[in-house]
Amino acid sequence: MNCRHCNSRVVTEALDVAEYVAVRLFATANSMRIAKKGKVFADVRADELTIEGFLHGHATALSLIRLTKSAHVTGGVRATSLAVEIGATLVGDVRIGLESMADILEAARATDDGGDRGGN
């Protein structure tokens, strides 16, 4: 599926990362899980994000970011809600709540309303 605005490819699969990944941006319109063995150096965007391993970069999720006890995150975190298990490490700027996600949610809603649904 391609973005109707920029025509770039949009990943819609749920991602499970259990390896070393170093890219500029790592994104999916679905959920993403960085497993315990996962080591991600990237800006990460997903609908829902679960981090059990290591993330160095900014994380953005439309709904929830969940940091399990083994998670190590360095970088900004932006989401509607955040769950941090005891033992997790988080260092960075945090923007949590509907208010702080208003612009992204608005853009997502606009894309949903005007986008192709179930085409192709």
Add this chain to the structure above:
Amino acid sequence: MPDPTPSKDEFSTIIGADAQFKGDLSFQGGVRIDGQFEGTIQTPGRVLVSKGGKLKAEVKAGGIAVEGQVDGNLQAEDRVELRATAQLRGDLKASKLLVVEGATFIGRCEVGTPSPGTGTETRPGGASQAPGRPPMPPAR
């Protein structure tokens, strides 16, 4: 295992809903803030900012729970809890963090890093400064 969440009975100091307090507060026990507080709070005990409470302060405490509105930096040796109605604008440093769905938090966060109770001072004024961007790793 004891519940680390402060119960409302454990607070020896209460700033009532109709009270406004400006100044520095330093004590050993716990404090519950139902009204408005401006200044600094320092205690090894627990601090609870209840639902109607408004805090404009630097807080260093053993544990902090927020249900109301906070503008300022929080530092806890143990746990910071942001409950569903919490609104925090400022920096946060603690061993453990709990953010309940519905809470708002805008600021810098340091959770789980060693020796949160001592050492570095949090920045006054809170959320304005972005963190150092992580270095770009080599492409795979």
